[in-house]
Amino acid sequence: MKKDLKKIKKNGGAAMLISVVFFLFISLAIISGLVGPTVREFKNASANLNSKQSYFLAESGSEDAFYRIINNMAISDNETIVLGSNSVTTTTDTVLGNKEISSLGDVGNLQRRVNLTLVVGQGASFNYGVQVGQGGLVLENSASITGNVYSSGTITASDNTVYGDAVSSGATGLINNIHVTGSAYAHTIQNSEVDMDAYYTVKTNTTVGGISYPNSPDQLMADLPISDEQIAELEADALKIQSKMLTERAVAIIKQRRQPAPLPEKA
Numbered sequence: 055m056k057k058d059l060k061k062i063k064k065n066g067g068a069a070m071l072i073s074v075v076f077f078l079f080i081s082l083a084i085i086s087g088l089v090g091p092t093v094r095e096f097k098n099a100s101a102n103l104n105s106k107q108s109y110f111l112a113e114s115g116s117e118d119a120f121y122r123i124i125n126n127m128a129i130s131d132n133e134t135i136v137l138g139s140n141s142v143t144t145t146t147d148t149v150l151g152n153k154e155i156s157s158l159g160d161v162g163n164l165q166r167r168v169n170l171t172l173v174v175g176q177g178a179s180f181n182y183g184v185q186v187g188q189g190g191l192v193l194e195n196s197a198s199i200t201g202n203v204y205s206s207g208t209i210t211a212s213d214n215t216v217y218g219d220a221v222s223s224g225a226t227g228l229i230n231n232i233h234v235t236g237s238a239y240a241h242t243i244q245n246s247e248v249d250m251d252a253y254y255t256v257k258t259n260t261t262v263g264g265i266s267y268p269n270s271p272d273q274l275m276a277d278l279p280i281s282d283e284q285i286a287e288l289e290a291d292a293l294k295i296q297s298k299m300l301t302e303r304a305v306a307i308i309k310q311r312r313q314p315a316p317l318p319e320k321a
Contacts, residue, residue, distance in 0.1 A: 101164065107140070109166040112159030115142035116170045119155045123172060183218060187278060190222075193232065202236070206275045209240070219250075223273040237264065239273050 115135060122129040123146070133144040144157040153172040158165055183201015184191065190207025193199070193214035202218040203209060209222045211232040219236035222229050227240040237251040244256075249263040253270035 101162075104162040104164045105166060108159040108161040108164050109168070110159070111137065111140060111142045111161060112157040112166050112168040115144040115157035115159065116155050116168045119144045119146055119157070120170060120172065123153055123155075185276075185278060188275075204276065221273050223275045225272050227272060239270075241272050 115133070118135070119129060119133065121127070129146060131146055133146075135142050135144075140159070140161045142157055142159045144155065147154045147156075151174055155170040155172070157168045157170075159168075183203060184199050185204045186207065188206045191203065191205045191209045193209075193211035193216075195212070196214075198215045198217065200217045202221070203216050204221045204223070205227075206223055208226070208228040208230070209216075209220055209232060210228070210230045213231060213233065215233040215235065217235050220229055220232065220234045220238050220240075221227075222240035225241055227242065229238050229240040229243045229246055231245040233247045233249075235249045237253070238246065238248045239253045241254065242256040242258075243252055243254045243260050244258040246260045248260065251264035251267065252260065252262040253267045253273075255269055255272070257266065257268065
């Protein structure tokens with residue numbers, strides 16, 4: 055009887071050990087199944103983040119080269135910008151008179167490339183919010199200008215504001231009774247408020263928030279970026295479009311009037 059009890063105890067202990075080992079393997083399998091996809095998702099998210107950073111780094115390199123070329127700033131054929139442990143290499147080539155910019159960003163050995171082509175075309179490039187000729191610029195009532203102003207004539211106002219720089223060129227250049235949030239350039243500046251610097255020969259009753267530069271040379275006159283011939287062509291095209299629109303509207307009205315009136319319903 056005692057031998058039977060010992061056998062039962064030994065068999066029960068072995069079964070318990072097998073159950074524990076079996077449960078341990080199942081637990082490890084479940085944990086491995088959960089941890090594996092999580093680690094893969096983390097790696098994918100990290101690679102995706104590095105890829106996006108590489109793209110934006112390449113884009114910033116191409117935009118830097120674009121800005122330098124447009125503004126006639128110094129730039130070499132190969133530029134390398136290092137940000138922390140990351141870098142972007144920009145190559146600029148001239149092909150058939152056009153500028154081809156290729157920028158390669160590298161973040162964590164993940165590389166993205168951005169290509170940009172600058173083509174010389176016809177038309178005008180405005181560096182000012184407003185550019186006027188020798189007739190000058192007059193601001194009245196509540197009018198204001200957001201952007202830089204260049205005038206080959208005078209700039210006069212009634213306490214109006216230019217949100218930018220103001221330039222009145224030539225020996226007769228005049229900025230009068232205006233608030234300029236940027237810098238002002240004119241032979242004479244009077245009755246005005248300039249938030250930044252002032253370049254002038256004569257200044258009266260004017261406050262300057264920055265630095266005053268008396269006896270500054272007069273600003274050179276610049277031609278309008280659009281010639282009188284181009285303006286005449288644009289006016290002619292606008293008149294043609296307006297005439298066509300009026301004709302089409304008149305035809306539509308005539309057709310509408312020619313439609314027969316609906317017959318009265320019979321009782």
